Amino acid sequence: VPEGHTLHRLATLHTELFAGDVVAVSSPQGRFSDGAALVSGRRFERAHSYGKHLFHEYSGGTVVHVHLGLYGVFTSAAGTAPQPVGALRMRIEGPRGYADLRGATVCEVLTPEQCDAVVSRLGPDPLRSPNGASRSFARVARSRAPVAALLMDQGVAAGVGNVFRAEVLYRAGLDPFRPGRDVDGPTWTALWADLRRLMRAAVRSGRIVTTRPGDRASPGDTPRAAATHYVYRRAGLPCRRCGETVRTEVLVGRNLFWCPGCQPRRRR
DNA sequence: GCTAAATGTTGAT
DNA sequence: TCAACCTTTAGCT
Numbered sequence: 365v366p367e368g369h370t371l372h373r374l375a376t377l378h379t380e381l382f383a384g385d386v387v388a389v390s391s392p393q394g395r396f397s398d399g400a401a402l403v404s405g406r407r408f409e410r411a412h413s414y415g416k417h418l419f420h421e422y423s424g425g426t427v428v429h430v431h432l433g434l435y436g437v438f439t440s441a442a443g444t445a446p447q448p449v450g451a452l453r454m455r456i457e458g459p460r461g462y463a464d465l466r467g468a469t470v471c472e473v474l475t476p477e478q479c480d481a482v483v484s485r486l487g488p489d490p491l492r493s494p495n496g497a498s499r500s501f502a503r504v505a506r507s508r509a510p511v512a513a514l515l516m517d518q519g520v521a522a523g524v525g526n527v528f529r530a531e532v533l534y535r536a537g538l539d540p541f542r543p544g545r546d547v548d549g550p551t552w553t554a555l556w557a558d559l560r561r562l563m564r565a566a567v568r569s570g571r572i573v574t575t576r577p578g579d580r581a582s583p584g585d586t587p588r589a590a591a592t593h594y595v596y597r598r599a600g601l602p603c604r605r606c607g608e609t610v611r612t613e614v615l616v617g618r619n620l621f622w623c624p625g626c627q628p629r630r631r632r
Numbered sequence: 633g634c635t636a637a638a639t640g641t642t643g644a645t
Numbered sequence: 646t647c648a649a650c651c652t653t654t655a656g657c658t
Contacts, residue, residue, distance in 0.1 A: 367639050416640070434640045435652045451651065467652045469641055518641090525639045572639075596639085617646090618640085 366432045368523020369566035371413035372491055374438050378411035378420065378456075378463060381440055387458040389428075392448035399473040400454060403428060408458065415486045415522025419479055420456075427479050428454075433469030440464070486522035490559045491567065496521070497556035504544040504552055511547055512540035513616045524559065527596045530621045531574035532559050534594045539629050540615070540622045546630075579604045595621040 389404040391397045407423040418438075420428040432438065440463035445455060454465040465471060474482070487503065488496025503520045504511070514520050515529040524532075533540050536555045538547070566572045573592045594604055599612035599621055608625030 370639080431641070433642090433650065434638065435650080436640090437652060467650070469650065516640095527639050529639095619638090 366416060366436070367525035367528055367563075367566075367572070368413070368415055368489060368491055369563050369570075369572070371416055371418050371432070371523070372567050373570060374418055375411040375413040377440060378408075378418075381442075381461045381463065382408035382456065382458045383410050384408070385458040385460065387456050390455050390457075392452040392455060396454050396471050399428065399471065402426060402473050408456070414483050414492065415489050415518055416525070417482060417486075417522075425476055427474045427476060429470060429472050429474045429479060429482060430454075430465065430468055431470035433467070436466065436468035438463060438465050438468075486518050487520045489522040490556065490563050491523060494560070497553045500556065501549060501552045504547055505549075507544035509544055510541045510615065511538060511544050512620050512622075514544045516616055516618065521556075521559065523563065526618050526620075527572050527574075527593070528559060528562060530596045531572070531593055532562060534623060534627060535562075535574065537626055539627050540620055542630065575604065595623055597621065 385408055386405060387408045389400040391400045403422045403426055406426065409421040409423060411418065411420050413419070416431060418430040418432075420430070422428070430436075430438070440461060442461040445457050445462035445464070448455065451466060452464055453468055453471050456463045488499050490496060493499070500520050503517075504514050507514055512529060512533060515524050515533070516526070532555055535558055536551065538551065538555070562572070562574055571592070575592060575594055579594070595610050598610045601610055602608070603610055603623040603625055606623065606625035608623055610621060610623050612619050612621050614620070
């Protein structure tokens, strides 16, 4: 269940597992049979990611583009692959190990030019663009949409998902409903820097932890929310800092979480 | 053991 | 606005 850090990790993992090797690619489920036939038997050059998109580059300039969507999952292990079980969209088998893809929204063969087109639709990725704040702010500053909606727009910040959106807004003390055009430059720059910090930490650890050590004890936490988040999936629970009840509301089709105490509406 | 919801996006209506 | 994708897991029983 991935945000940008997950794809970043997968790219590193797949490069380590397959780079330089001739691999066999198959689609036991059948939905990627044609694409698999195009790359099977080629040399796997390298994997890279941008935002929530993953790219596998093969010899000859062919690229496999993967987007995991909401519940796509990529697993891998060293050694020989076992018999396929269930709906296995793509399997890559190399001399050192194998990787299995299930449930992805996108798994397709593209030319490098088509890959460039995919990336060009995306905004800066906080994991890859240290100076992305100004480019993303240009979009934010001329939008009437709530900042919480803009953060989910991959053309504004690629790789940010529902957890990072809720948590970074909380850490900034920013009202999620404030229109983008009412967010000032320094506020956005600081938010971008925090996004980079949170996402890089998630690449390192493999999970999203946004709380600071002093804020991690709170009654009523479910194991799911396990003191790793301030507001994400904590609706109805007391805020770790101010004790106000964390709220939730659907915004742009996703559940938004925020603390009305720490992220107040601005007085006018 | 079962159900519902989930860190996302696309394409049809 | 909504279905599709068709896996995983929390939270029940």
